[in-house]
Structure formats: structure tokens, C-alpha cells
Amino acid sequence: MTAQTTSRTFNIDTVANAEATPGQALPWAELGLKENEYRRVEEILGRRPTAAELAMYSVMWSEHCSYKSSKVHLRQFGEKVTEAMKEHLLVGIGENAGVVDIGDGWAVTFKVESHNHPSFVEPYQGAATGVGGIVRDIISMGARPVAVMDPLRFGAIDHPDTARLVHGIVAGIGGYGNSLGLPNIGGEVVFDAVYQGNPLVNALAVGVLRHEDIRLANASGAGNRVVLFGARTGGDGIGGASVLASESFDSSKPSKRPAVQVGDPFAEKVLIECCLELFKASVVEGIQDLGAAGISCATSELASNGDGGMHVELTNVLLRDPSLTPGEILMSESQERMMAVVTPENVAAFEAIMDTWAVEYSWLGEVTDTGRLIIEWDGEKIVDVDPRIVAHEGPVYERPYHRPVWLDGVQADAFTASPAAERPADLREAVLDLMASPNMCAKNWVTDQFDRYVQGNTALAMPDDAGVVRVDEETGLGIAISTDANGRYSYLNPYEGARLALAEAYRNVATSGAEPLAVTDCLNFGSPEDPEVMWQFAETVRGLADACQELGVPVTGGNVSLYNQTGGVAIHPTPVVGVLGVFDDVARRTPSGWREDGQAIYLLGTTADELDGSEWANLRGHLGGQPPALDLAAEKTLAAILVNCSRDGMIDGAHDLSEGGLAAGLSEMALRFGVGARIGLDELCERDGIDAFTALFSESQARAVVSVPRSEEVRFNDMCTARNFPTIRIGVVDTENQALDVQGYFTLPLDMLRKAHEGTLPKHFA
Structure with missing residues (x-):
């Protein structure tokens, strides 16, 4: 029709008119062009542009479309890709979205992008059209969209404007995604005053297609x-x-x-x-x-x-x-x-x-x-x-950049400098405070507004570590996706912060039982015209490219969002990293909680006194020091153990340890299915040379907690020993006792824990 x-x-204003009226003034500055850019347009055309050409150049040469400040750094994602990393890559950077081979003639396309500024101006439509735009990127590759995710960051939870943004943005995401019939299988919700004037609304979409259908x-x-x-x-x-x-x-x-x-x-x-x-x-x-x-x-x-x-x-x-x-x-x-x-x-x-x-x-x-x-x-x-x-x-700009002069002082201000004042006398109350905090509290007030199971192929979704979707109903072939970022880590050390974001997303995918294959990213920063922000960006890209090379997962595409800055105050550097993994059969997926009485609870990895940038430090109003140390070789080994244990039925539940440390991991595993556990920390503290507070709240990396059936304990321990990976038995699942019983320290009834964990968002936004 x-x-x-x-x-x-x-x-x-025709081309002929432009040639005849070379001196006619045009509003190039009002359309966002710099004077040097406008002069270059004139040089390229050999005349002044027409009004329509000026409109075209102004949008195509904008930061958002041309990546003029970032492309000199983004080249590393291509330069550091090895041949081995290309094994599963069917379409890489440069197209609307990357495409990855997942086997049996199936492919997956996925990408994350930002809609930050529009969502601040008009929260509902800004967020809704962010979902719509990323879904169309997936369609244009020839794929059927099968799921979306939404990493979100807001200002202080009690700020008067935060409620406006939260209500509008969450409703926009749900209204658009639910109407499309796409399950929303995960994401993040973070609150921090640094995002008050610049909330981050990043949207990820994933689609499936046959190899021959790529467009x-x-x-x-x-x-x-x-x-x-x-x-x-x-x-x-x-x-x-x-x-x-x-x-x-x-x-x-x-x-x-x-x-x-x-x-x-x-x-x-x-x-x-x-x-x-x-x-x-x-x-x-x-x-x-x-x-x-x-x-x-x-x-x-x-x-x-x-x-x-x-x-x-x-x-x-x-x-x-x-x-x-x-x-x-x-x-x-x-x-x-x-x-x-x-x-x-x-x-x-x-x-x-x-x-x-x-x-x-x-x-x-x-x-x-x-x-x-x-x-x-x-x-x-x-x-x-x-x-x-x-x-x-x-235009391509090699923006000047330099390390911030204030960073030495920030990094020297370690949280552990005055441990006596920061370590609570009552560990039970400390766990309750942590799990009720804005960033660690349950996000079901948000996620319940999204349909997570429409289409019937969602195998795992929030609050599990990764979203899991079945691709092929006959074979059970499927995928897992996780998005992660920690702006506090990146503020302290942008190079390591980017690597830590990748490591967490990689670990989350492996914890679900999927083998990590590929990466997409959304790099959110302040103004590129600020040399200190530009240094943060350069370090972030370098860190992410280096870590992808070490882990063997290529960046397939993504997005850069700059100018997230108001009145000269920039957001924390926030590189959101999405990792895609593949299952031979999603029936082997591992949920993030235990269920069966008597199963052994093991901690994989070691714990050090690493509280800088942690959620516990955040609760105490502190941001300083260095983020947790990262060992990507250990992350690869941990991932291999988790994937193989999932495939072979050796574990029934698994949860990565990241923000909130062991306290958050144990709490979330207990609440996942409403099943208690008895936990012992003494042997762990003796082995790692730490106290109980550090054991609970440290955010050391390359760690996970798993629940192991009694019949599988020997095989599980043999697998860890063969890979020389540290593991320690820290407890047992206890279905009779509806509590998290950390023996010798506290007993926390699950109903009390759940009330604290689930009450925060409704208190502020219901």
C-alpha cells in the first residue's frame, strides 16, 4: 500500500543554489559541528554545503555516529584479535551487530548500545526506543530477536529526581519489550550519586539465525x-x-x-x-x-x-x-x-x-x-x-589525555587503612545492612515488570547469574549472556576496572554452565574533551582489549557513549561488558542456588583482604585504594571447572562471587530457592590468613560457591586437584533449618534476610 x-x-537550498551563493551563512554550530569540521565539509565539496547536506554531515559526523574521539583507541579490538579468537566469529566489528557460530548451523547475533541522554530528557520514550533500536540492529542481521537485557544506572536512591527516572525508564523498557514479546533475561540496577545527572540506560538484544540467513x-x-x-x-x-x-x-x-x-x-x-x-x-x-x-x-x-x-x-x-x-x-x-x-x-x-x-x-x-x-x-x-x-x-581526533593528578591520592586512600573503625562488631547486622543496600538489594521490583519467560525458551533469568535461552528445541542447544560493570573499580583504576568487568561477565556465563565465546561492550564516559576522561577511556579500551586477548574471546561490536557529564562533573568510567556463552544442552544449566538437603557447599578460589572499591566500603562512604587483583589465568581455569562440572552433573547450584563477596553469594544462594545452610568459616580463615569479616565481605576475584551432591564430591575434588585450583568445603545445605547459620558467628533466619533484601526498592518506589 x-x-x-x-x-x-x-x-x-539546491546544489546549484549552493554553488551560486558561496557566502550564505549556515547554522553549522547550532547543528553541533565545530568550525574546523564545517571548513572541512566545504573543502570536500568544493563549495558550501546545501542545508540538506549540512544536516547530513552534522548527524553523521556527530560523536554518537562517527566515533571521532574513540576510533583511534577502538582499533585495538581488531589489532589484538588472534586467529584462534576468530574460530567462532562469522561477522565482526563494523556491521550492525556481531554474529557468532554456536554449532549445528546455528548462529547468534548480539549487541549492547546506550540511550542515556534521551532517557534523562524523557525517561519512558528514551528507554523504550533504546530497546526498539537495538532490536532493529538484530533484525537487520537476518535474525529473529529472542531476548533483551538492560544494564541500568541511576543517581542516589533517595534523590528527588531518581524516582522520576526509575519509574519512567523501567516502565519504558517493560512497555516496549513486553509488547514485542521478548523476554528480558537480565541486566543490572546500580545506584550512585555520580549518575544523578546522567543515568545510564544500556540495552542489549540477542537474536538467532541459521548461517545462510546472515544479512x-x-x-x-x-x-x-x-x-x-x-x-x-x-x-x-x-x-x-x-x-x-x-x-x-x-x-x-x-x-x-x-x-x-x-x-x-x-x-x-x-x-x-x-x-x-x-x-x-x-x-x-x-x-x-x-x-x-x-x-x-x-x-x-x-x-x-x-x-x-x-x-x-x-x-x-x-x-x-x-x-x-x-x-x-x-x-x-x-x-x-x-x-x-x-x-x-x-x-x-x-x-x-x-x-x-x-x-x-x-x-x-x-x-x-x-x-x-x-x-x-x-x-x-x-x-x-x-x-x-x-x-x-x-574527522578523527587524537584527543590529548593524561593520568589525573588526583588519582595517586585516591589510590593511596585504602579502605583497610583504619580497619578497627570499619569492621562491625555484629556480623549478622552487617550482612543484613549489605543485603538491604541499594546496590545489593533484590531487584525484583524492577524485573517483575518485565516478562522473563515469554516465548517459552527462557531457561534462566534474573536473579540467576546469567540469562539462558534455548535456541534449538530438538537438541537443547542454547546460549547464556551476562552484562557487568563496576564503575567504582574503574574510577580507582580504569585499566583494571575494564578487565574486572570482563572477568565478572565471563565468570557469570561459566557459572551458569556455558562456555564463553564472544564479547560486546558499551563504554560509558564523560566528555572526551577532558584529558583526564580521555585517559580513563584509553586505559579502559587497552585493558579490555588485553583481557579479551588473554581470555580468548573477541569483541564483536558495541557502542561508545561519551559526554555523560553535567556541569563539568563526569560519571565514573563505566564499561558495560556483555559476554555470550554456548550450551550443548540447556538442560545442563546451573541455577544460582542450592536445593537438596545434605549437599556439600564448596568455595572455589582464595580470599585476600580486598575491600577497596567494595560494596561494604561503599556502605561506609569510602572510595579509594586499588580494586581487587585480577588473575585471568585463574579465571579461565575456574570457568573450565564450572562448565565441565555443569556438563557432567557434578554440581547442582553455583554462584560467582563479586560485589558483596561471600556474604552476598551465600545470601543469594539461600534465598534463590528458600533453602538454608550451615556454614563454617574457621578453616577458610586459617587457610587464607584472614578474619571472618574479610572472609565475608572481601571482593577477591576468580571465586565461586557451588553445591555438590554427596555422590559427586570425589569427582568434583579430583577435577579441582587435577587443575591445581584451590577449593575448600565450607558448609552443607540444610533444608530443615530455614536460616543461614554461620557457625560460631551468627544465625540469620531466611525470612528476616528476605525481608531486608526485598524491601528496599518498594520502600523508595512502590
Whole structure:
């Protein structure tokens, strides 16, 4: 049901007019371009740009779209990839999302991106369209979306504005994802005053496909038709994420807060099914979703990745708002839109599928071999650019950076400097305080607003360590995903903080029983124009690239979010790392709690006095010292043990130890199925040379707690001994005693623990 828009009358700035009026002033600064960037545009074109070209360059060369401050560092992700790391990689960095081979002809595509700034301005729609945008990235690879995740960070839990953001963002994620029928299988919810003016709303989506179904974003074959389909183009989101995410919030500067996109999840659900039918019928040669930079991005990227040329008639675009100018049409980030390339022979088949799903479409033009992207308005040329320069050869900045002068003082301020004042006399009350704290409390008030089990293939979800989804119902083949970050660790040491984020996500996936295969990341930072922030970013990328190389897992793609800064105050460096793992059979998955009476409880790994940056230190208002030491060789060995134990049925429950340490791990395992345990710490304290407080609250890495059936204890210990990995029996599951009994120190009834753990978020937000 295609239809042409009626002709609109504007004072159109054509290419001919631009050539005839070289001195005409244009609002390049208001659109976010720097003067040197505007002068470069003039140099490239050999004239001043038209208004439409200026709009295109402003969004395509924005920080959000061009990565102009980050790409010099991001190259490490490609440079440090070994041949062994490429074994399962079908599509890597540079496409809409990475694709990983998981066996039996199946592949998985996954990616995480940010929608931080729009979500602060308009929480519901900002978060909702963040979900919609990442899902369309997955569709454009030829995959069916099967799950989403949402790592979230808010300001102080008791700040007056936090409730506005929490309610809007959580409702937006749930409203969009639930309407799409996609299970939300995990994520994070963190509260810290440093995110007060810049909440982080990162969204991950994962899709499954057969190898032969992979689609790439390119426009090849001169004479092939270019079509825009889905929702009509409106005034919402003009310059939205692309401009909004490329400037700090600062009251001293002109407003850079354009309209946030408005989502329609039901339109996107139809679009998903429509696209999958297009793929099945093989009627599209290339496809691109429309997200940041809208038509500007879709046309320039499709053309530059194909034969290099495209001719478009912009008046053919179907509009919700007929008053939009050509530049606004190019910049609009209206949601639920896709662009495809179709051979002339497949036009009728394409239109038939559109009609079946009642999806509107408009034929915009065709692929050419001219090497130019030509866009016309009523037959008059308003854009004449080289799409490769627009999409891929924008400005590249080697921003100056240096180590912050204040960091030495912060790192010297170790939490253990005055242990007597910080170690509680009552360990039971300390555990209750920890488990009721904003970051360690139960997040079910949030996750209960998301459908975690729709589609029927979710095998594990929050509060388990990783989300697990079945891919093949016949074989049980499946995947696990976890996202993790610790901004406090990264503030103390950004290189190690990035490595610790990867290690935790890697460990969480292995704890569920899946073999870690690949990585996606969302790097959230302050202003790149601040040399200290830029140093944090450079160190983070270096750390993550080095750790991926050591663990043997490649980065398949991701996102950089900069300018998360208000009034000169930047967020903590927050590299969110997502790790994908694979199961031969999800029936072997390991939940994060114990259930069977009499099972032995083992601690894998060793514990040191490592409280700097910990959640216990956070409770005491302290942030200083160095984050926990990291041994990636130990992490690999631990992961291998956990995966093999899961496959061979040697463990029934497993939980990684990270934020909150052993106290949090034991509490969460007991609460997972409401089953108590008797725990002994004396032997552990003697072995590792620590006291009971350190044993409970230290955040030493490469550790996990597992529950082992009595019949499997010998095999389990033999496996750990063979790998020379330290393990110690610390307790036994006790179904009769509904308490966490840390013998010699305290007994904590589970109902008391649950009340403290689950009461915090409802207290603030219900």
C-alpha cells in the first residue's frame, strides 16, 4: 500500500543554489559541528554545503555516529584479535551487530548500545526506543530477536529526581519489550550519586539465525531499487540521539536537547515478522535499520558498503508531518523504519509481503555505480556527496589525555587503612545492612515488570547469574549472556576496572554452565574533551582489549557513549561488558542456588583482604585504594571447572562471587530457592590468613560457591586437584533449618534476610 506524498513548497537550498551563493551563512554550530569540521565539509565539496547536506554531515559526523574521539583507541579490538579468537566469529566489528557460530548451523547475533541522554530528557520514550533500536540492529542481521537485557544506572536512591527516572525508564523498557514479546533475561540496577545527572540506560538484544540467513548492510547492483518501509517519518527525534549524545548537559551552553524519539512496539513487532518473511523469501539484497541519523545514516552506509552510489528522491518519503523540511527528513530518527535494496525482479514479491503485513513502504530510488549519493527534492538536487566520506571518513581526533593528578591520592586512600573503625562488631547486622543496600538489594521490583519467560525458551533469568535461552528445541542447544560493570573499580583504576568487568561477565556465563565465546561492550564516559576522561577511556579500551586477548574471546561490536557529564562533573568510567556463552544442552544449566538437603557447599578460589572499591566500603562512604587483583589465568581455569562440572552433573547450584563477596553469594544462594545452610568459616580463615569479616565481605576475584551432591564430591575434588585450583568445603545445605547459620558467628533466619533484601526498592518506589 504505497503512496506518494504530496509536493511540499519550501525555499529549497539546491546544489546549484549552493554553488551560486558561496557566502550564505549556515547554522553549522547550532547543528553541533565545530568550525574546523564545517571548513572541512566545504573543502570536500568544493563549495558550501546545501542545508540538506549540512544536516547530513552534522548527524553523521556527530560523536554518537562517527566515533571521532574513540576510533583511534577502538582499533585495538581488531589489532589484538588472534586467529584462534576468530574460530567462532562469522561477522565482526563494523556491521550492525556481531554474529557468532554456536554449532549445528546455528548462529547468534548480539549487541549492547546506550540511550542515556534521551532517557534523562524523557525517561519512558528514551528507554523504550533504546530497546526498539537495538532490536532493529538484530533484525537487520537476518535474525529473529529472542531476548533483551538492560544494564541500568541511576543517581542516589533517595534523590528527588531518581524516582522520576526509575519509574519512567523501567516502565519504558517493560512497555516496549513486553509488547514485542521478548523476554528480558537480565541486566543490572546500580545506584550512585555520580549518575544523578546522567543515568545510564544500556540495552542489549540477542537474536538467532541459521548461517545462510546472515544479512549485511550494503547496497550493491546498479539498477537495484531502494525502499523505505515501516512507520512514517515524523518530527520526533530530529537529530535525537546523534546530536543529544554528542554534547554534555550544561546550563551554561545553548540547549542541545532535541525531541526524543517516540516508539510504537506493536509497529515494531509487525516489522520483525515482515522482515523475517522478506529474508525467508530472499527478496532483499541488503538491509539497514534506521536509528541514529535516520535516512542520512541508512543511505550513506548502504551506499558506502556496496557499489558506492545511490540516487534518492526524498519527496517519496511518507511523512507523519508534512511541514518537515528536507534536512529534517534526513535527520529524523523516527522509530520502526527499515531501508532495503531489492532487485527489479523481486519488486512485486516485496510489495506482496508488505501488503500481507499491512506495512507502508515507499520506493525512494536506486543503486548506482557513480560513487555519489545523490538526493533530490522534486527533481532538484539537494545532496551530492561521496557516501564513503560521509559514513566512514569523518574527522578523527587524537584527543590529548593524561593520568589525573588526583588519582595517586585516591589510590593511596585504602579502605583497610583504619580497619578497627570499619569492621562491625555484629556480623549478622552487617550482612543484613549489605543485603538491604541499594546496590545489593533484590531487584525484583524492577524485573517483575518485565516478562522473563515469554516465548517459552527462557531457561534462566534474573536473579540467576546469567540469562539462558534455548535456541534449538530438538537438541537443547542454547546460549547464556551476562552484562557487568563496576564503575567504582574503574574510577580507582580504569585499566583494571575494564578487565574486572570482563572477568565478572565471563565468570557469570561459566557459572551458569556455558562456555564463553564472544564479547560486546558499551563504554560509558564523560566528555572526551577532558584529558583526564580521555585517559580513563584509553586505559579502559587497552585493558579490555588485553583481557579479551588473554581470555580468548573477541569483541564483536558495541557502542561508545561519551559526554555523560553535567556541569563539568563526569560519571565514573563505566564499561558495560556483555559476554555470550554456548550450551550443548540447556538442560545442563546451573541455577544460582542450592536445593537438596545434605549437599556439600564448596568455595572455589582464595580470599585476600580486598575491600577497596567494595560494596561494604561503599556502605561506609569510602572510595579509594586499588580494586581487587585480577588473575585471568585463574579465571579461565575456574570457568573450565564450572562448565565441565555443569556438563557432567557434578554440581547442582553455583554462584560467582563479586560485589558483596561471600556474604552476598551465600545470601543469594539461600534465598534463590528458600533453602538454608550451615556454614563454617574457621578453616577458610586459617587457610587464607584472614578474619571472618574479610572472609565475608572481601571482593577477591576468580571465586565461586557451588553445591555438590554427596555422590559427586570425589569427582568434583579430583577435577579441582587435577587443575591445581584451590577449593575448600565450607558448609552443607540444610533444608530443615530455614536460616543461614554461620557457625560460631551468627544465625540469620531466611525470612528476616528476605525481608531486608526485598524491601528496599518498594520502600523508595512502590
